[in-house]
Amino acid sequence: MVSSxxxxxxxxxxxxxxxxxxxxxxxxxxxxxxxxxxxxxxAIAAVFPHIRTAARENRAFMQRAVRFLAAxxxxxxxxxxxxxxxxxxNVHDVAQGIxxxxxxxxxxxxxxxxVHARALLTSSAQGATAYIDADAxxxxxxxxxxxxxxTLDFSQPVALLLVALLHFVEDQENPHQIVKQLVExxxxxxxxxxxxxxxxxxxxxxxxxxxxxxxxxxxxxxxRPLAEVTRFxxxxxxxxxxxxxxxxxxxxxGPRPTPAEATGYGAxxxxx
Numbered sequence: 343m344v345s346s347x348x349x350x351x352x353x354x355x356x357x358x359x360x361x362x363x364x365x366x367x368x369x370x371x372x373x374x375x376x377x378x379x380x381x382x383x384x385a386i387a388a389v390f391p392h393i394r395t396a397a398r399e400n401r402a403f404m405q406r407a408v409r410f411l412a413a414x415x416x417x418x419x420x421x422x423x424x425x426x427x428x429x430x431x432n433v434h435d436v437a438q439g440i441x442x443x444x445x446x447x448x449x450x451x452x453x454x455x456x457v458h459a460r461a462l463l464t465s466s467a468q469g470a471t472a473y474i475d476a477d478a479x480x481x482x483x484x485x486x487x488x489x490x491x492x493t494l495d496f497s498q499p500v501a502l503l504l505v506a507l508l509h510f511v512e513d514q515e516n517p518h519q520i521v522k523q524l525v526e527x528x529x530x531x532x533x534x535x536x537x538x539x540x541x542x543x544x545x546x547x548x549x550x551x552x553x554x555x556x557x558x559x560x561x562x563x564x565x566r567p568l569a570e571v572t573r574f575x576x577x578x579x580x581x582x583x584x585x586x587x588x589x590x591x592x593x594x595x596g597p598r599p600t601p602a603e604a605t606g607y608g609a610x611x612x613x614x
Contacts, residue, residue, distance in 0.1 A: 355453045360559065362510050363452045367427040369397035374427045374454060382559050389551035392603040397506075399604040400537050403588035404505045405431050407535045407610050410592065411501050412440040417533060419500045421490070423478050423524070424507030425450040428458050433503065434471045442468040447493050449484055451477040478507055479515055481523045499531035506606070508574070509539040509564050521574045528613055536574055537588050537608040539565040543601040571607045578611035585609040 360382035364375040368383045375383075387393045411417040418441060422433045425448040437444035448471070450456070456475050465471040472493040476484050484490065494500055502524055511517040525534060541549045556563045572585060583591065587601035588608035 355457075361452055361454070362561065363426040363450065363455055366397055366506065367429070369394045370401065370429055372427060372429055374458065385555050385559065386552070389555055390548060390605075392599070392605070395599050395603050396539075396605045399589045399599055400506045400606050400608070401429070401431075403537055403591050403606075403608040404433070404503065404535065405436050406592055406594075407608075408433055408436040408501070408503075409440065410610070411533055411535070412437045412444060415533065417499055417501045418444050419494045419498060420444065420446045420503060421449070421494065421500055422446065422503040422505070423449040423484065424504060424510075425455060425473075426506075427452075427455055434465060434469070438466040438469050442466040445470045445493055447472045447474060447490055449474045449476050449478065451475060478504075479511060479520060481520055481527075485524070485527050496527070496529055498529065499533070500528050501533045501535060502528060503535045504574075505535060505537045506539070508536070509566065510561055512562060512564050518573050518576075522576070525578070525613060530613055532613045534575065534578055534611045534613070535609075536571075536611075537606050538571045538574070539563070539606050540567060540571065541565045541605070542567055542607075543587075543605065565605075568607065571609075575609060575611045578613055580609055580611045 357376040358378055360378045364379040365383045368375040368380055408420065420433050420437055434444065434446040437446060456473070459473040463471045463473060470493055472489050474484060474487050474489050476487065504521065508517045508521070511520065541552065568585065575585070585607050586609070587604045588606045589598040589604040591608045
């Protein structure tokens, strides 16, 4: 099931302007990106060579969080806002691989993501997946969409995923209020999975270089310090190990990147 406000999706795809989802796809080694996306991605990589590692670690954090929620926390419903382009081990792949009855709703406003939505809708026979074409900055629109309420039962716990999304929401767009509004709509026993870019572990020279690149790339990128990321979890109970580098959230065995290479905070919290 796909919910979209536009019948002409292809007309909305602007190949001349970089888009975060397509830039992220490029860093992950995908092919669903255009020249403008690649140029913007390489401009960032030129001053921060670990960006591909950061993208992979963020994706791995999401997969570990979903695996935990499905296998250990008993969550059967997932709302993934800012989905991005399909790649290996999407939310429904992980969740339904553990619990086939899992139900997932994806939300994104990149028309190219919508074009590829079919890959996100390959649900197990026992579960369900759906896609909503909407902007994360409009939580009222998302929460009122009939596709959401037809797919998820809001009398039962829901895992809300805001992964590598909110650093594309500027301060004047009130990202903390957006999260608060979304969380308030969830029943008790629900979870928030959130990751967010940060410059906290970077040296001053790298930060200055990143800021210079950021000033010339649209949409602008808003990394936030730990105190600001912590505010997203106000009123929620953080699960161990709390807010940490995405690489350090319940990692598997073996070596892992440093916080300065992963450059992102990640956490999972429960609504009482």
